[in-house]
Amino acid sequence: MVLLKRLECLAGEYGFFPDERPFPLFLRYSLLILDKPSGPSSHVVTKWIKEALKMDKVGHCGTLDPKVSGVLPIAIGESTKATAIIATADKEYIGTMHLHGDVSNEELEKAVKMFETVIYQRPPVRSAVSRSLRTRRVYKLEILERNGRDVKLRVVVESGTYIRKLFFDIGEFLGVGASMTSLRRVRSGVFTEDMAVSLDKFLSAARKFSESGDWSSLRELLVPLERALVNLKKVVVKDSAVNAIAYGAPVLAPGVCEVSDGIKKGDVIGVFTLKGEIVAVAKAVMDSSEIISSRRGVVAEPIRVIMERDLYPRMWKGQSQIKPEI
The missing domain is CATH 2.30.130.10 (PUA domain)
Structure with a gap:
């Protein structure tokens, strides 16, 4: 740029x-790039992180279904004010689509290519958003490997795209039906899975900070909010x-x-x-x-x-300068 x-x-x-903020301020303007495990919902893991940090404001940037694992940015403190814009970043997934009938490699490749475009989707019934029909862009849809009726795909999509529904629609197009059997998010915006921190590792560092006041391990696991806004x-x-x-x-x-x-x-x-x-x-x-x-x-x-008031001095007309607070 x-x-x-x-x-x-x-x-x-x-x-x-x-990167040089003193730790109390750094924490309030930080993100945890979590490697969410399969099982708990995004809401539940966010609750665990909030309790571990003993902070009032913690929120997840986007949502992963309980059975889906992978990259989930968690905003801490004042960073929660930016969750909406962080959540709009494009996403990348690796998933397995199970075909309910036999199709040739040629038919499959043709179908996959057909969906590498702007598609229409209606959010599922169990969704936090309106179920009105909407468009989403599929930037990349790539077959990584195939084992009979199981197809491993790399998917790069606009935020808000439902991968389960995408796989279902590909199956309908093929005339045999299809379902999603596994899914992992490997990238959310600029954050990739190699940057993500396991829940256990984070909770261990948070426990150390809570019990001893030693924040060194915790700080190493967090990134400044601004890292998510580089684009x-x-x-x-x-x-x-x-x-x-x-x-x-x-x-x-x-x-x-x-x-x-x-x-x-x-x-x-x-x-x-x-x-x-x-x-x-x-x-x-x-x-x-x-x-x-x-x-x-x-x-x-x-x-x-996003920035708290009075971290910088008041310098506009009619106001006396005050000492900034950290």
Whole structure:
């Protein structure tokens, strides 16, 4: 992602580079990339993590069915404000589709290729979302191996795609029927299964932290929230603009230092500090070229403020400066 420089800005004494936050602050702006085991629901494992950390705010970014294992980002503390945008990232799965009748390799390959496109799906009855018909894109559908009627597939899809329903529909297209017998999520956005932490390993580190106050093992298992937002188009603002935005103010042109190339009006973007901290998720009011050339006006309107108030000083007119709190 190309960043266009609008102003020469230098980071001041306030704030922290995400990886260098002191642990209490790091924890509140962190993610656990969990390797969810097959069995418990996403809600249940999130509850276990919340209890282990003794924190009020913990949430999962997207959902995996109880029998499905794999990558499940868990947001901690203030990171829960970003769960909705993290959950929209594309997903990758390895699954086994069992055919209910015999089909040739040629027929199977043709069917699989047919579904590598925009498809229509209706969420299942046991779904937390509306069951209205919707479209989802299948970016990649690849046969990895076949053993008789069992077909192992690699699937890369838009967020919100139901793999069980996809396999069912392929079976209907083939005229023999099909069902999903196993599924593992191997990637969620930028997070891959080799980055994921087992539930047992996390609970052991959390127990050590709770009993002794030693957070070293726990910190090694967590990543900064900003790691999930690396592909989000962004504007970078001056230190003097940060706290106003944290209070819900719009992003104004004079406070912008850098901007991503390719931003269009209406795009969802991230607002970041000079040290790379996420301040808010916002809706662009100007495109990149307008932001670069404008001396005044609203650049973006906050959709969701993520940074806590007063981590940076108040610097807007009519307010005396206060000491930032960690």
